[in-house]
Amino acid sequence: MLNMGGPATVSETHDFLRNLFLDGDLIPLPFQSLIAPWIAKRRTPQIEQQYKDIGGGSPILRWSELQGEGMAALLDELHPATAPHKSYVAFRYARPLSEETARRMKEDGVKRAIAFSQYPQYSCSTTGSSLNDIYRKSRAGLFSGIDWSVIDRWGTHPGFVEAVAQNIESALGKFPEEQRGDAVVLFSAHSLPMSVVNRGDPYVLEVSATVSAVMNRLGHTNPYRLVWQSQVGPSAWMGPQTRDALKGLARLGKKRVVLVPIAFTSDHIETLYELDLEYGKEAHELGMEVHRAESLNGSPVFIRALADIVAQHLKEKDAGAPPTSVQMGLRCPGCSNVTCAQQKSFFARSGTL
Known part of the structure; x- marks a missing residue:
């Protein structure tokens, strides 16, 4: 289960930021090895305070493990031919990093694995970066002897769409019935630099497809917009913020x-x-009533969706499907990342170097 991760404790914040700013797939910087540590050190006090404000660390590992355990248990029933199933978390910037996950998988004698992106929509800067990392670690011998396949995107899967829609309906239910239809559904996704968008990254298109699927499920009962958050630095990013x-x-x-x-x-x-503290406070000051749809976290509908996605992937593999999707094989028209090409070839060969 591949994701960016987050520091579980406040003291891990600096290492998380250093790893993040060193990732050229996510944030390309000139003289990255020199500038990234400086940016991380400069931003650490501010981000540490933010983690203190949300309870002392990120809960993403706890939720990822809960989702993975629930998914694996369902998979034993949905696809018994490959049971028993076990989930592993591999974060890109926080523990457990891929090195630690590789060690655990080796200790368990894993020979068959699915690189399952936990980003529903594909971007070279998120899913692509995690897959590049697995490829590099495989070249270094950390993931040796594993037969790989990849689940790289699933942003319109019916179970995922249903889980999101149910949480939106719960949030809409907090408004008085006579006012409910006037509430704007504001979908917020992590933004991307326009330089990434303009080279052909599919993320914006795929997030838009998710939004369209969710609104179709809701019956278009409310007006809606797709907006973007978490811009970093002075360069142009996808908007509106x-x-x-x-x-x-x-x-x-x-x-x-x-x-x-x-x-x-x-x-x-x-x-x-x-979303909750920063934008919520600003919205309140503007006289707005804002309710945030809950994240998927421990949603049984979402965990079932994860299991369904993997079970379908395994069934397709049993039927002779290739280890990666057709879409994953296509590089961005403006791609100049050599590692990206090597990584796609690596997974297309089931992880054979």
């Missing part, structure tokens, strides 16, 4: 909003601090 959208809606007289994290599968700093 969530904060600016809330201000704009208030100016237009739209004071009732359901805020929906649409690219995150569990709570972490971008939901608990950025």
Whole structure:
């Protein structure tokens, strides 16, 4: 289960930020090995305070493990031919990093594994970065002897869509019935630099497809928009920013909003601090009533969806399907990342070097 992760304790914040800013797939920087540690050190006090404000660390590992255990238990029933199933978490920037996960898998004698992205929508900067990391670690011998396949995107899976829609309905239910239909459903996803978008990254398209599927499930009962959060640095990023959208809606007289994290599968700093504390406070000051749809966290519907996604993948593999999707094999038209090409070839060969 591949994800970016988050520091479980406040003291892990600096290492998390250093790892994040060193990742050229996520944040390309000039002289990255020199500049990234400096940025991490400079930002650490501010981000440490944010983790203190949400309870002393990120809950993403706890939720990932709970989701994985529930998924594996269901898989034993849904696809007994490959039972017993076991889930492992591999974070990109926080523990457990891929090195630790590789050690655990080796100790358990794992010979067959699925690299299952926990980003529902594909981006080279998220799923791509995690897959690049597994490829590099495999070249270093850490994941030797494993037959790999990949689940790289699943943003329109009916179970995922249903889980999100149910949480939106619960949030809409907090408004008086006579006001409910006027509430704006504001889907918020992590933004991307326009340089990444313009080279052909599919993320924006895939997030849009998720939003469309969710609104179809809801019957288009409410007006909605897709907005973007978590911009870093001065360069141009995908917009509008969530904060600016809330201000704009208030100016237009739209004071009732359901805020929906649409690219995150569990709570972490971008939901608990950025959406709940930061934007929530600003919206309140604007006279708005904002309710955030809960993250998927321990949703049984979502955990069942994860199991269904993997079970279908295994059945397709049994029927002779290739180890990766057709879409994963296509590089962005503007891609110049050599590792990306090597990684795609590696997984297309089931992890054979």
